[in-house]
Amino acid sequence: MGRSPCCKKVGLKKGPWTPEEDEKLLAYIEQHGHGSWRALSLKAGLERCGKSCRLRWLNYLRPDIKRGKFSLQEERTIIQLHALLGNRWSAIDTHLPKRTDNEIKNYWNTHLKKRLTEMGIDPVTHKPITDALGSAANLSHMVQCINR
Incomplete structure (x- = not known):
């Protein structure tokens, strides 16, 4: 059967959140x-879906979230855990206190993957x-053989 939709999506605000x-x-x-x-969204007077409120809280507004640049130790931990766990970001974030799975995933995709x-x-x-x-040497040898 599944779960019913979280909202009717009619008249709800989408896009970036305002400071208000x-x-x-x-x-x-x-x-x-x-x-x-x-x-919560209705009780708080927000014209947002409950899921949007939950994600905003978990990924941006919680007071215990660590923001800013990743340390070298955090980068090493992400790389090591990714080698072990793959793209299981929520499992990886349990080893990096105060970082969110979303932030770790974004950092992997924009920085670490390219660096590797x-x-x-x-x-x-x-x-x-x-x-x-x-190897590259083997490839150049094969190209020379084909061109003869």
Whole structure:
């Protein structure tokens, strides 16, 4: 059967959150706790879906979230855990206190994956990248043989 939709999506605001909306959400949660996310949006006076409120709280507004640049140790931890767990971001975030799974995933996709590739390491297998033929020298030799 599945779960019923969280909202009717009619008349709900989409897009970036305003500082005023953030203040309303923070004030409501400080006073009442979050409880049911579906009911919270209406009770807090927000024209947002409950899921949107939950994600805003979890990924941006919680007071225990660590923001800013990742340390070298955090980068190493992400790379090591990604080699072990793959794209299981919520499992990886349990090893990085105060970081969110969404933030870790975004950092992986925008920085670390590219850095590994530039270093000659496959970001999926975490092994050195070799072409299908084994080496660049072997490839140039085959091109010369074909051109004869």
